[in-house]
Amino acid sequence: MTLCVIPARGGSKRIPRKNIRTFLGKPMIAWSISAAIEAQCFDRIVVSTDDAEIAELAAQMGVEVPFLRCAELSDDKTPTARVIADAATRLAIPPATPVCCLYATAPFVQGSDLAEGLATLEREEARFVVAVTTFPFPIQRALRRSPQGAIEMIKQEHMLTRSQDLEETWHDAGQFYWAKAGDWANSGAGVLAQGAYGTVIERHRVQDIDTEEDWVRAELLMSVLNASMGRKGA
Template identity: 30%
Template sequence: MLEPEVLGPENEFFDMPDLFERILGDGEKANGISDAGVLAGRGPKRGFPPRERRIRRGFRHMIDGHSVLGVILARGGSKELPRKNIRDLAGKPLIAWTIEAGHESKFLDRLILSSDDDDEIMRVAEQYGCEVPSQRPAELAQNDTTSMETLLHALDQVEPYDYVALLQRTAPLRTAADIDATIARCHQNGGTACVTVTETDKPPQWMYTLWEENRLVPVMDRDEAITRRQDAPTTYVPNGAVYAAGTTWLRTHETFYTDVTIDHPMLPERSADVDTALDLAWCEVLRETKIN
């Protein structure tokens, strides 16, 4: 997950069909359900079969005539979970879940991968129909290389797009509707960055850091203690699933987090972020039980 620098303002949960209908209009209907309703999960998804996915670059979906580039960043050599990007999740490599969600997006015109690993990650991505314009140079595949550096490099490898959506490959339960809602909110806000968030399970007023001699020090200064969860304000944390911004805006700020960043809230059941073997196992549970 990208580390937040400044959290954006809180937003209320919204009705996704209403948002999509403002962007798309009612659109053609399948089984009596509009395109906006399909995006919001009210009807069957219109995915692309494998062969069509491989030539999808020829389709121009856009959003109000603005082009959108989807980017997946995947570096080899994960220390916490070796070969993480291609680990099996419900019969498919982890990265494949993000690629397929990108293919099902209503707004992405092109989906590309930036990676330094041509032996495994790039090969698997291409098998699932994700374009790989070039291999990431070694100087951008170091432990101290930032995601923003690699994202800006990826933008330089292709023709200009109006918007960019970064899809983290470690968020396999995020849906195409989440991708499109994030892009739509970004577009409605003039290209200002929009990031996906989820509600925290515990308030920050209950959190501490450990100092010398295991002394608990509150993360937040507070005048009075909050002992009941319902007394605490609702708080959100970025879940690392989708980041969207106008390309010019992003090149200017070189971060998704500013004091004008907005959010698309996602349910916790779709916000799993895979960093460890336990995270991967939890995603398996969510999929098997169809909680998400």
């Protein structure tokens, strides 16, 4: 058995109603639900929400909303791992069951990405698998700014190092995470502290959506991708 949990609380401070706001013609969460269905690797797809409107929309799309999340796990400081562990507990999921956390604001994720994440979890016998992508610029040549406005390199030793000679670096793509139900319940310091493996996502399919500027950029990126693939919408 495999389970997908899409956490989607109703509150969002920076972008109100972000999880169901229309993104290129359909509610944001609908993109994640469609990808989960497309993946064909889940026995169950569940939305964990505290919001009746989100629950109704998810049910209309054919996925499960077997409970409403409690207020204690629905503020903006609640770790995602607690939400996934809560869902697994409520659904009586056995500890060895692969469980995917798929964010509701991941319109660029594809079903094949999710399936590859599961394959990596099983092939590597990993505790966690994280969607990752590369930084667009060497972080070893990052700058910092003083209160007076002056800039300087954080790593002075790389002042004259060529970019191509620096180690490639990666970051969490903020799209999905795989782990067994028991490991979600015992994630401790977090998934990246557990020797996680990565599923690589192309950089042009990664965009945090936390501000209005992020939203506009994401829609522009998706519009370009759609045009390049000869499609009008999802």
